């Protein structure tokens with residue numbers, strides 16, 4: 001079994017060490033003796049829609065989003081859309097999440113056009129949401145992380161949130177939703193980085209990506225996540 005991961009803009013879109021999510025995905029495959037390839041897709045690189053099973057983009061300040069958005073549409077959007085159409089798993093964090101939707105309207109300047117892969121849009125708000133976050137997923141599991149954004153994200157009718165906010169602000173501080181899940185496309189405001197403290201979410205993404213790649217349901221055998229669960233439980237005690 002092999003998992004092929006693409007990391008979009010690893011230098012520019014890496015707020016709060018979001019690259020830790022890629023490290024967690026790689027290690028959770030290696031701990032299961034699977035081969036895993038990791039490809040950085042930087043400014044100027046194009047995207048082969050058939051070459052990857054999981055695509056990751058981290059967060060970034062408005063200036064970083066402005067810096068990469070033209071390249072995103074010039075060199076990557078067509079390949080990313082084709083990848084999404086064939087079920088490739090996307091994990092996007094904060095600024096990356098905002099660019100998965102229709103647009104992000106920053107405090108100043110023009111709207112930043114998003115990929116339009118999920119029915120959502122974001123407008124910069126007057127308040128910056130900063131602090132620890134915990135959310136509850138539909139299956140009852142908690143997910144923990146840290147948020148720092150002024151963007152207010154609003155989901156379209158067909159888009160489910162990643163979870164409902166228990167502590168923190170989430171998508172917009174108003175509707176109790178955090179993140180977005182649309183098919184195999186995931187977005188969230190949770191930095192941390194997210195996956196090391198939320199191992200079941202990491203395995204959910206890997207299972208979905210491998211199931212698409214191999215055309216059949218793939219179930220992962222469990223790992224010893226004692227340390228991960230300790231970190232998760234500790235994070236739950238850190239109120240916003």
Ligand code: GLN
Pocket residue numbers: 015058059060061062063065093094095096098148149150151152
């Ligand atoms: N620049 C965006 C905002 O402030 C995203 C920030 C981030 O990626 N943490 O909402």
